[in-house]
Amino acid sequence: MVIKSPQDFGAGILFILFGAVGLYVGSDLSFGSARNMGPGYFPMIICGLIALIGLIVAVKSLAIEGPAIERIQFRPIVFILLAIAAFGILIAEIGAVISSILLIMFAAYARRDVKPVETVIFAVTTAAFVVIIFVYALGQPMPVWWGR
Amino acid sequence: MEVFEHLATGFMAAGSLENLMFCLIGVVLGTLIGVLPGIGPIPALAILLPITFGLDPLSSLIMLAGIYYGAQYGGSTTSILVNMPGEASSVVTCIEGHQMARKGRAGAALAIAALGSFFAGTIGTVFIAAFGPPLASIAQQFNSPDYFALMLLGLTMAIVLAHGSVLKAVAMVLIGLLLGLVGTDINTGLTRYTFGLSGLWEGIDFLPLVLGLFGIVEIIRNLENPPSPREAISTRMRDMWPTKKEFKEAYPAALRGTGLGSLLGILPGGGAVLASFASYTLEKKISKNPRKFGTGAVEGVAGPEAANNAAAQTSFIPLLTLGIPSNPIMAIMMGAMIIQGIQPGAAVMTTRPDLFWGMVASMWIGNLMLVVINLPMIGIWVKLLSVPYRLLYPAILLFCAIGVYSTSTEPFMMVLMIVFTVFGYILFKLGCEPAPMVLGFILGPLMEENLRRSLVISRGDPTIFIDRPISATLLVATVLMLCLIIFPQFRKTREEAFQEE
Numbered sequence: 001m002v003i004k005s006p007q008d009f010g011a012g013i014l015f016i017l018f019g020a021v022g023l024y025v026g027s028d029l030s031f032g033s034a035r036n037m038g039p040g041y042f043p044m045i046i047c048g049l050i051a052l053i054g055l056i057v058a059v060k061s062l063a064i065e066g067p068a069i070e071r072i073q074f075r076p077i078v079f080i081l082l083a084i085a086a087f088g089i090l091i092a093e094i095g096a097v098i099s100s101i102l103l104i105m106f107a108a109y110a111r112r113d114v115k116p117v118e119t120v121i122f123a124v125t126t127a128a129f130v131v132i133i134f135v136y137a138l139g140q141p142m143p144v145w146w147g148r
Numbered sequence: 149m150e151v152f153e154h155l156a157t158g159f160m161a162a163g164s165l166e167n168l169m170f171c172l173i174g175v176v177l178g179t180l181i182g183v184l185p186g187i188g189p190i191p192a193l194a195i196l197l198p199i200t201f202g203l204d205p206l207s208s209l210i211m212l213a214g215i216y217y218g219a220q221y222g223g224s225t226t227s228i229l230v231n232m233p234g235e236a237s238s239v240v241t242c243i244e245g246h247q248m249a250r251k252g253r254a255g256a257a258l259a260i261a262a263l264g265s266f267f268a269g270t271i272g273t274v275f276i277a278a279f280g281p282p283l284a285s286i287a288q289q290f291n292s293p294d295y296f297a298l299m300l301l302g303l304t305m306a307i308v309l310a311h312g313s314v315l316k317a318v319a320m321v322l323i324g325l326l327l328g329l330v331g332t333d334i335n336t337g338l339t340r341y342t343f344g345l346s347g348l349w350e351g352i353d354f355l356p357l358v359l360g361l362f363g364i365v366e367i368i369r370n371l372e373n374p375p376s377p378r379e380a381i382s383t384r385m386r387d388m389w390p391t392k393k394e395f396k397e398a399y400p401a402a403l404r405g406t407g408l409g410s411l412l413g414i415l416p417g418g419g420a421v422l423a424s425f426a427s428y429t430l431e432k433k434i435s436k437n438p439r440k441f442g443t444g445a446v447e448g449v450a451g452p453e454a455a456n457n458a459a460a461q462t463s464f465i466p467l468l469t470l471g472i473p474s475n476p477i478m479a480i481m482m483g484a485m486i487i488q489g490i491q492p493g494a495a496v497m498t499t500r501p502d503l504f505w506g507m508v509a510s511m512w513i514g515n516l517m518l519v520v521i522n523l524p525m526i527g528i529w530v531k532l533l534s535v536p537y538r539l540l541y542p543a544i545l546l547f548c549a550i551g552v553y554s555t556s557t558e559p560f561m562m563v564l565m566i567v568f569t570v571f572g573y574i575l576f577k578l579g580c581e582p583a584p585m586v587l588g589f590i591l592g593p594l595m596e597e598n599l600r601r602s603l604v605i606s607r608g609d610p611t612i613f614i615d616r617p618i619s620a621t622l623l624v625a626t627v628l629m630l631c632l633i634i635f636p637q638f639r640k641t642r643e644e645a646f647q648e649e
Contacts, residue, residue, distance in 0.1 A: 008313070011578040015319045022326055025341055035608030039333035039340055042596040046326050053319045060315075069577055076371035077573055080364060080545065081566055087549045088562025100546055107542035110371050115538075126543055130550065138202060140554040 005066025012058025019051025079110035095145040096135060100127040151277045158277075158505030162513055167210050170203065171510050174211035175517050178218020183226055183529050184540065185375040188238075189420075190583060191366045192219035193480045194358040195544060198551025205488040206503050210510040212484055213464075216477060217511070220420065220460060221265065221518050224453060225529055228257045229380045237420040237456045240428040244441065244448030251444050255387030256394055258526060260446060261453040262519050264402040268454035269515030271406050272413070272461025276468075276508050279414075284469040284494040292601035293613050295472070297622035298416065299595050302466075302474055304629045305417020306584045309475075314633050316580045324585035327352055328592020335600065347560035354483040356552050356561050357589065360568025361575075361582045363548045367541045368573060374537065380530045388523060390446075398450035401431055405451035409458030414465050419475035423459035424452035461511055467492050468504060472591070476583040479590040 003009045026047060032038025083106035091099040104123035108114050134140045161167065177199075181192040196215050200208040223238040228245035241261065248257040290298070303321050310317035330341040331351030342348040390398065408430060409423040431451040432441050441448055464481075466474045471493030473479040485492050490503070497504045522529070552561050575582050606612035614620045 007577075007579040008316075011316055011319075011580055014574065014578060014580075015323075018323060018326075022341070025343070029338065029340060033608060034603045034610065037335075037600045037603065039336050039338045042599065043326060043329050043340060046322050046329075050319055050322045050326065053315055053322070057313075057315050057319070067579060070372075072577065073372050076368045077570075080368055080371075081569065083542075083545060084364070084549055084562060084566055084569075087546075088553065088559055088565075091553060092557065092559070096550075100550075103546050103549060104542040107545050108538070110368075110541075111538055122539055122542070126546060130546065134550055134554065138199075140202075140550070141557060142550075142554060 001062065003061060005061040005064055006069045007067045008057050008061035008064075010069055012054045012056075012061055015054025015057060016051050017054075019047045019049075019054055022047030022050065075112070076110045079106055083107040083110075091142065093146060095143045096131055097127045097144060098146075100130050150281070151274075154281070154501070154505050155277050155509060157501055158507075158509030159513075161206060161502040161506030162210060162510035167207055167506070167510065168513065170207045170211040171214045171514050172517055172521075174214020175218040175221075175514050175521065178215035178220075179222040179225075179518070179522065179529065180218075180532065181215075182219035182222020183532050184222075185226070185230075185232055185370070185533070185537070187219075187366060188223055189216055189219040189477055190358075190480065191362040192216075193477065194362040195548060195551070197355060197358070197480070197484060198547075198555055200484065201487065201555050205485075205490055206506050208488055209481075209485065209503070209507050210514075212481060213507060213511055214514045214517075216481075217269075217457070217460065217514050217518060220456065221262075221522060222529065224261045224265075225258065225522070225526070226533070228261065228449075229254060229530060230533060232375070237424045237452075240424045240452040241449060243428075244445050247442070247444030248446070248449065249381045253387075253394075253444065254381045256390040256446075257444075257449050259388045259523060260390055260394065260398045260402075260450050262523055264398065264405065264450045264454040265457040266515050266519045267402055268406040268409060268458035269461055270512060272410055272458045273508060273512040273515075275410050275458075275462055276465055276511075277505075280465060280469055280504075280508070281497065283465060284497050287470045287494040290470070290618065291616065292598040292605065293616050294618040294622065295470075296595060296598040296602055297613060297619035297626070298470065299472060299591050299598070301622050301626045301629070302416030302472060303584075303588065303591065304626050305415065306475065306587050308629055308633055309417055309419075309422055310581050310584050312579060312581060317584050320575075320580055320582065320585045321588040324588020324590075325592040325595065326588075327357075327585070328589040329596060334593075334597070345560070347558060347564070351593075352589075353556070353561060353564060354487065354589075355555055356565035357568050358480060358483070358586065359548045359552060360565045361572040361586070364545065364565070364569045365572035365576055365582075367545055368569075369576060370537065370541065380533050382530070394446045397446040401427075401447035401451035402454040404430060405454030406458045409455030410462045412455070413459030413462030414474075416466060416472070416474045419463045419477065420456040420460045423455040427451040427455035457515070464507075464511070468496065468507075469494050472594070473587060476586045479587045482590050 026040050026043050029040030030038035031040045083103045086106055087099045087103040101123040104126055108119040131144055135142055135144055177196055181187055193215055200211045224241050226232045227238040227242040228249050231242055231246040233239045233242045245257045307317040330348055332339050332349055339349055405427040408427050412423045431447040432438050463474050463478055466472050467478045467482055473482045482492055552565050572582055602612055
């Protein structure tokens with residue numbers, strides 16, 4: 001089996017998975033009838049269609065030439081997600097200032113050539129800006145420091 | 149003249165000092181984000197959405213509309229000066245506008261784009277004022293089957309207009325529909341697809357979804373393939389005025405673009421992208437000298453710029469009168485309205501005339517502000533291009549995170565945003581465009597509800613959809629659209645039109 005269009009093959013598999021999980025999870029919802037639709041009626045039809053399209057896309061990818069899947073670069077996505085996660089988990093505990101600084105530091109490392117001094121200065125400035133604008137000016141519900 | 153009465157109501161509401169200020173903030177922020185490399189109106193709206201939540205509904209909608217026009221406008225600026233389209237509808241501007249800039253006519257190209265857009269925006273506003281009320285009264289004739297058929301048509305058009313593979317676009321719309329159904333089923337009160345997570349009982353939150361899919365994925369994409377720093381062509385205020393010859397070439401094109409754009413904007417699935425491509429094709433077809441296209445044809449800037457602005461304006465009509473978003477950007481606007489507690493639709497016009505007309509009036513005000521702000525300040529916007537991306541993206545990321553956190557302090561929202569970032573990243577790697585998904589997401593519950601109701605009325609008989617003239621017409625249009633997709637000649641033009649990106 002030769003996959004001629006890796007991108008489409010991947011997409012096809014993704015759709016099939018999506019449809020299949022949808023059908024499986026939705027299987028205990030009652031389907032009902034056209035006249036009296038159950039909560040499962042519309043979603044099950046949609047899941048079925050998604051899986052069907054996935055199948056067509058996957059089969060076509062074996063026959064028709066298409067683009068390759070671009071190499072996944074782990075550095076950007078990992079650091080960006082870490083940055084968001086750190087901010088989201090920590091802000092309630094340690095406040096907006098430190099969590100903002102952490103987010104910017106993590107995010108900066110999503111690139112290869114980090115300039116540490118510049119990043120620290122930028123992070124501190126941005127955190128100050130965030131507190132002034134979002135907490136004081138706009139009154140957003142965020143703790144500034146910990147223990148509040 | 150009722151139209152003027154309505155507009156007067158609107159200008160009263162939108163003209164308050166406070167709302168003028170929010171309109172100004174909106175267009176400035178929109179332009180700011182729109183000028184940045186690679187960020188078009190969808191990510192711009194997604195990133196800036198949270199800051200509008202604290203405002204009252206009218207102010208927030210005014211600001212969002214301002215952000216939308218501003219982002220589109222900022223896109224034109226970068227297209228002309230740097231040859232970098234922020235989004236699909238600026239691609240055409242890139243072709244001719246940048247060529248003009250290279251010939252030393254950057255100022256003129258910017259001025260023509262601005263004036264053409266402003267003119268189109270003015271006509272678009274009048275268009276909404278004139279056709280909004282009659283359309284809303286037609287909308288009151290609409291029944292569940294008609295709504296269902298209309299949404300089907302809208303989704304089909306969105307598929308036709310999506311880039312890349314049609315099948316993938318269909319799947320994206322369907323996945324969107326499914327995601328829209330997550331939560332509690334209103335008819336039975338049962339929860340669906342919540343995986344036992346209480347955070348999903350009320351459905352997937354809109355904000356983490358769009359921010360993840362558009363805002364954050366955009367950042368990761370730019371980090372993987374850094375936009376190469378390009379020299380902006382400099383321009384002076386003095387060179388802004390088009391020559392007589394340029395003006396003569398530009399204004400008929402702008403007129404045609406406005407007409408075409410206004411019409412295409414109303415169609416479900418239509419919008420700025422379709423309008424600008426259609427106008428460009430039209431100008432090239434009717435030109436006496438088609439060979440100058442590609443080398444800096446004035447008509448190729450004036451027509452599409454007018455068309456995309458007119459369409460941007462009139463694409464609000466289906467949302468405001470029928471309560472149905474016609475394209476992904478309107479889906480975001482609708483999401484914002486719902487978060488504000490407004491159910492868009494014909495009822496808004498009668499129950500909240502100040503809101504409806506205020507928004508319409510603010511569109512014109514926003515367009516005026518754009519011309520006034522942008523032409524003299526062009527130098528400042530260009531300077532923005534020299535802010536290094538290594539400083540921009542962490543800041544944008546921080547604003548996304550704060551946006552989600554401040555609207556809901558639930559940590560679950562952050563998790564949801566991370567999930568949609570990962571999902572969006574996978575989609576990007578697999579060549580699937582997420583924009584049609586947002587449209588499906590917004591329409592999912594509405595479609596199900598109307599399908600259910602239709603079939604309850606007809607006792608399960610699907611012929612109800614062809615018995616009613618409105619829904620029958622819409623379904624015929626849908627089928628025609630589907631034929632177009634399959635029809636090879638059309639498919640070829642579609643691919644050609646989009647290959648430039």
